[in-house]
Amino acid sequence: MAAAEQASPQDKATWHGIVLQTLKRNEIKLVPYVPDRVLTTLIKNLHADPYFTTFPTAREEEAVGIVSGAWMAGMRGAVLMQTSGFATLANVLASLAVPYQIPLIMFVSERGTLGEFNYGQALVCRTMRPVLDSLAMEHHTITRLDELEFIADRSIKQAVATQAPVALILSPLLTGGKTFDK
Amino acid sequence: MTNTHARNTKVMNRFDLTQRLVAKLKDEAVIGGIGNTNFDLWAAGHRPQNFYMLGSMGLAFPIALGVALAQPKRRVFALEGDGSLLMQLGCLSTIATLAPKNLTMVVMDNGIYQITGAQPTPAAGHADIVALALASGLANSSWAADEDDFERLIEQSKQASGPSLIGVRIDDKPGTGTTRRDPVQIRERFMNGMGVRQLL
DSSP states (O other): OGGGGGSOHHHHHSHHHHHHHHHHHTTEEEEEEOOOGGGHHHHHHHHHOTTOEEEEOSSHHHHHHHHHHHHHTTOEEEEEEEHHHHTTOHHHIIIIITTTTOOOEEEEEOOSSSSOOOHHHHHHHHHHHHHHHHTTOEEEEEOOHHHHHHHHHHHHHHHHHHTOOEEEEEOHHHHOOOOOOO | OOSOOGGGSOOBOHHHHHHHHHTTOSSOEEEEOTTHHHHHHHHTOOOTTEEEOSSOTTOHHHHHHHHHHHOTTSOEEEEEEHHHHHHTTHHHHHHHHHOOTTEEEEEEEOSEEGGGTOEEOTTTTTOOHHHHHHHTTOSEEEEOOSHHHHHHHHHHHHHOSSOEEEEEEBOOOOOSSOOOOOHHHHHHHHHHHTTSOOOO
16 A cells, blocks of 8 residues: 555545556556547546556457557556447457456446446447456456455456456446436 | 568568577567467577567557567567558557657568458458558658568668568468467466566
């Protein structure tokens, strides 16, 4: 918890502040992403913090390739995406992250549940956990602010120690999800 | 346009070009794309600084970008096939934006998905990969006119102020040798080659 004291009270009070501080505490500097509206504040704050090298990629697979290469060369990374982005990853998970035993850390903003208006998003969401389970990949769905730091911090440490990928699914119960005003 | 048009270049051989590249290397990283690209890399003489892909078609350049970002002082080469690159063309824009000057990308273009039965790619005869790279923002992109030009472009890329992409037209000869297909062994050796892991 060494770095936690440096966090502002504002950071500690929000899910995105906790994610940012947890990344920092675990020396995760490289954060490529394909965005989701829900992740906007986190992405903005990562860009604003010189500790992080953060940038958009054209596809989620690309981001997985980048952090895999970086980890093998000594730099830790994590990928941010939304549910539909995760759905594009089955091949790279099964042919790179899992067999090469790479501690790929993924934060997935969960669309397609709890009031989703887009039928396509809803169906895509239902493919996510079966894919994770079929690869025996560790995953946790985070719904509570008071559990976020524990789950994220421990999961990152486990991923690194066991050289295995992990998906941290950020539920709308945690983030507030997308505002459905249409 | 500053580059040589693809159709004006000599058709070369992947293994020959790979050997020419490897002969120039010391501790540079090389990422071999799936299939023939890394078979030839292996056959050119295994080095612990080589990473061999066993899947994830199209990710040789992104993996190389990650290595280049993590170790900005080490030169990183990536060898990719034209069919693979077509799967992940967006990565060219990402690399152009991040602009790591220690990254050299080589595209082995024979216009076919050779390892799956030599079917033509949708780009064959129409799309110019170097032009696509230039349009993606990679200003240091050119076709190698022949073997000597390839070697010259490799040397030139080491001095470049940004990432470089070299297109080479190659024949349809199959790869030489076969990479040992143990992903954990490949990764451990590579991490050892990158100086971040000791082998037991």
